Amino acid sequence: MRFRALSIAAEEPARHGLLHILGVGFGVAVGIGMMIGSGILRSPSSIAAGVPSVEWIVALWVLGAVHAALGANIYAELATAIPKAGGGYVYVHRALGDIGGLIVGWSNWLSDLAGVAAASASFANFLAQLWPGLADYGIAIAVGMQLVLYGANLLGLREGRVLQQSTSLVKALLLLVFIVAAVAIAGEMPAAHVASAATPAIGWLALIGAYQLIRGAYAGWEAPVYFAEENAQPAKAIPRALGIGLLLTALLYIGVNVALLAALGVAGTARSVLPFTTVLMHFGGNVPSVLFAFGAMITVASCANANMMGAPRILFALGRDGLLPRAFTRVNAGGSPTVAFLMTAVGSIVLAASGSFETVFGLIGTLNSLAGILIGVTIFVLRAREPELKRPFRAIGYPVFPALVLAADAVLLVLFLWHQLQGGDLKGAIAAVVLSLACIPFALIARFAKGAPS
Numbered sequence: 001m002r003f004r005a006l007s008i009a010a011e012e013p014a015r016h017g018l019l020h021i022l023g024v025g026f027g028v029a030v031g032i033g034m035m036i037g038s039g040i041l042r043s044p045s046s047i048a049a050g051v052p053s054v055e056w057i058v059a060l061w062v063l064g065a066v067h068a069a070l071g072a073n074i075y076a077e078l079a080t081a082i083p084k085a086g087g088g089y090v091y092v093h094r095a096l097g098d099i100g101g102l103i104v105g106w107s108n109w110l111s112d113l114a115g116v117a118a119a120s121a122s123f124a125n126f127l128a129q130l131w132p133g134l135a136d137y138g139i140a141i142a143v144g145m146q147l148v149l150y151g152a153n154l155l156g157l158r159e160g161r162v163l164q165q166s167t168s169l170v171k172a173l174l175l176l177v178f179i180v181a182a183v184a185i186a187g188e189m190p191a192a193h194v195a196s197a198a199t200p201a202i203g204w205l206a207l208i209g210a211y212q213l214i215r216g217a218y219a220g221w222e223a224p225v226y227f228a229e230e231n232a233q234p235a236k237a238i239p240r241a242l243g244i245g246l247l248l249t250a251l252l253y254i255g256v257n258v259a260l261l262a263a264l265g266v267a268g269t270a271r272s273v274l275p276f277t278t279v280l281m282h283f284g285g286n287v288p289s290v291l292f293a294f295g296a297m298i299t300v301a302s303c304a305n306a307n308m309m310g311a312p313r314i315l316f317a318l319g320r321d322g323l324l325p326r327a328f329t330r331v332n333a334g335g336s337p338t339v340a341f342l343m344t345a346v347g348s349i350v351l352a353a354s355g356s357f358e359t360v361f362g363l364i365g366t367l368n369s370l371a372g373i374l375i376g377v378t379i380f381v382l383r384a385r386e387p388e389l390k391r392p393f394r395a396i397g398y399p400v401f402p403a404l405v406l407a408a409d410a411v412l413l414v415l416f417l418w419h420q421l422q423g424g425d426l427k428g429a430i431a432a433v434v435l436s437l438a439c440i441p442f443a444l445i446a447r448f449a450k451g452a453p454s
Contacts, residue, residue, distance in 0.1 A: 018085060018316075019157050019335035022231045026161050027224035027241020028248070029168040030306050034220025035249045036171055037115070037303030038122045041276060041296055043213040044260050049270035050206040054261050060207070061257055064214040065250035068221045070405035071372065072246055073395050074379050076239040079225040080392040081382070083234040086317025087226040087310070092374045093321060095381040098443035100374050102323065105314050106439060107367035111219070112311035113344065117351035119304035120145045126300070129293040142352045149305050150345045156334020157230065160309050167302035174295040175252045182259035182279045205422055208415050215412075217253065219368065220303075221246045226310040230335070235392035308348065312340035323446045369413035376406030 051057055078091040087108060093101025120142035128135040153160040224241040228234045260269050263279050272278040277292045316337040319328025327339045379395060379402050395402055 016331045016333050016335070018230050018331055018337075020230055020232050021157065021335075022161065022227055022237070023233070024237045024240045024244070026165060027227070027231070027237055028245040029161075029165040030223045030227065030309065031221055031241060031245025032172055032249055033164050033168040033302045033306030034115070034223040034310065035218055035245070036168075036175070036252070036299060037119055038296075038300055039213070039217035039219075040175075040253055040256060041274065041299065043217055044257055044269055045271075045273055045275055047210045047213055048261075048266050048275075051202055051210045052266045052270065053202060054266060056202060056207070057210075057257060057261065057266070058254065060211055060214055061250075061254050064211070064218050065246065065253070067215070067405065067408060068218045068246055068250075069243075070401055070408075071375070072221060072242040073397070074375060074402050074405065075222050075225050076242055076393045077391055077395040078375070078379060078382070079228045079238045080235045081389050083228040083231070083238070084317065085226065085229040085313040087222060087314060088371060088375050089314055090317055091378050091382070092371075093317075095378040095385070096374060098323060098446060099439050100378075101321075102318075102439035102443050103367075104371040104374055105318055105323075107371045109311050109314045109344075111368060112307040112314070113347045113351055115220075115307035116146065116304045116311070116344075116348035117142075119300040119307070120348070120352050121355075122300040123297055123304070126293045126296040129289055139353050143349050145301065146304070146308070146345065146349055146352065149301070149308060150341065153305070153309060154332070154334075154336050154338065154341055156332070156336055158334065160305070160336070164302065164305055164309065167298055167305060171295065171299040171302050172248065172252065174298065175256060178276065178279075178295075179252070179255040179259045182263045185279070185282050186259070186262040208418075211412075212416055218246075218249070220306065221249070223306055223310055226313045239393045308341075308344060311344040311348075312337045315340035315343055323443070369409055369416055372409035373406065373413060376402060376409060 047057055047060070051060065075088070078088075082091055082094060084090045086105070089101050089105030089108065092104045121138065123145050124134075124138040124141035127141055128138065134141060149163070152163055221242065224231075224238055224245065228238055231237050260275050260279065264272070264275055268278065269275045274292070277289065280287070280289075280291055283291075315324060315328045316331075318324040319326055319340070328337065328343070330337065330339050332338050380399065382389065383398070
């Protein structure tokens, strides 16, 4: 009898619903929060090493922003036409069914989990720079940071909103201050740092690898759409949040790279694993390491919080559509989907403790490229199938711009797979394909469980 009572309770609809209290400010904050993380702190060095050209580096960062903007153009139409929680999964599921929806939802959820795990591990590493005695407790610190953030978010949406807006503001201001400081001292840096050898030939493999890093740094620009259902005025707020968040991030990213290259040159940026600290060393003493570690901790904590807020909304949407147990739709009085949060917490903590998030990250670029293709197909399918659907925002330049980003994502999927194979990562390429195909039997099982005809 007790088991039956628990089973019935698990099938009961949620007593509380999602709150409708968000606006443009939160959308911008969560977009910036999810984009600006350890990627911008570490990628400039790797990119400069592979692409030793100021012009090419800046051009690639601009291209990344344009690519993301073309994608945001599609998301803005879909999110305002179907303002539900869950992000890209919701739109693809409506247009392409369970299998397509699961591929997008699965890859996005995995991406968020890997993002939380990596951010918490980075937080522990940066904290150890301030207190070297904590270096042996990295896993405990990473897990502890996650528990604190998850605890705050489980209290409710308001608490998560305040945390996200405050940390996103601080880290954006810190990057801006760094840009000003780097440009100001560029002329005072030793010539040895600035001087560069003749620029060697740049191969396609290097460009593809660099762009893969840049695309990863921009990943998360679509974060506001995960919360469309919780937005007070999604028709107005979602397009504005997508545009403003992406514009501000692009300006900061390009500004950071220009500042680093001006202060260190291409060769100097490539030589330093963390070129930020090389610039800050100009101040002398312990100031550089303290400033960098403090700013980096806020940066990655904000990124982790944005990812852990978005991921449960995907599980919530899957539960509402019957692809996960109904219990995942439970929402507490504070507006947080509790079971979905707990499941996400378990996943990200296990990844952080095991260190396997690096393996997951190797799959994310490929899986997200596939998800981008399905999103691109979705806008065309829904335009043809549901012309009467109310669309408060219609994609600019349709069908040319959506077709352009669809083609770009298709080409990038092939190039990223090719890059993995060229780098000897055959297992990673195969794993990405297997994870995508695994959605087929899962969808069939879920369909059978829902009692739908096969």
